[in-house]
Amino acid sequence: MAEPQVAKTHVEVRRSARRRRMVSAYREGDKVVVLLPARMSKGEEEHWVAEMLSRLQRSETRRRSPARTSDAALLARCEELAERYLDDDAEPTSVRWVPPMRTRWASCTPAEGTIRVSERLRDVPSWVLDYVLVHELAHLRVPGHGKDFWELVHRYPKSERAMGYLEGISAAAGLGIEED
Numbered sequence: 753m754a755e756p757q758v759a760k761t762h763v764e765v766r767r768s769a770r771r772r773r774m775v776s777a778y779r780e781g782d783k784v785v786v787l788l789p790a791r792m793s794k795g796e797e798e799h800w801v802a803e804m805l806s807r808l809q810r811s812e813t814r815r816r817s818p819a820r821t822s823d824a825a826l827l828a829r830c831e832e833l834a835e836r837y838l839d840d841d842a843e844p845t846s847v848r849w850v851p852p853m854r855t856r857w858a859s860c861t862p863a864e865g866t867i868r869v870s871e872r873l874r875d876v877p878s879w880v881l882d883y884v885l886v887h888e889l890a891h892l893r894v895p896g897h898g899k900d901f902w903e904l905v906h907r908y909p910k911s912e913r914a915m916g917y918l919e920g921i922s923a924a925a926g927l928g929i930e931e932d
């Protein structure tokens with residue numbers, strides 16, 4: 753998966769005069785709000801924004817996805833997603849977890865109908881894994897990354913956000929993983 757348009761995490765910093773030292777962050781729609789004490793310097797702000805983004809990501813990562821447990825669960829999830837977003841017209845012959853690939857999150861061989869998902873994704877939130885599955889399922893219908901392909905993928909409403917998430921973990925881990 754190689755993205756023409758990748759969503760960057762949009763961060764809104766709110767400073768409060770009442771805050772002394774406490775820093776906190778939460779997601780609000782598509783953005784992350786970081787709350788900082790009013791007196792923090794610009795340098796401290798940069799440090800804390802980066803720190804809070806990575807903490808938030810770690811806590812989201814801990815929420816386990818139901819599909820991660822087995823290949824059978826992965827396949828069942830694909831069936832649900834195909835029915836919901838792809839007109840029930842994307843039927844893989846097999847979907848398997850595979851050891852981490854160096855440059856890919858997942859891949860598929862449309863001719864054989866097989867999908868492989870990197871074990872690196874065992875720990876992402878389920879909505880991110882769902883995006884990866886929808887992406888690979890869409891390749892069973894459209895091989896390349898043309899307009900038709902993205903039209904299918906974007907039927908899954910969290911696609912854009914999931915792409916940003918994956919880019920974030922790739923960058924944070926220095927992995928250099930592009931979508932296939």
Ligand SMILES: [Zn+2]
Nearest residue numbers: 753754931932
């Ligand atoms: Zn792709």
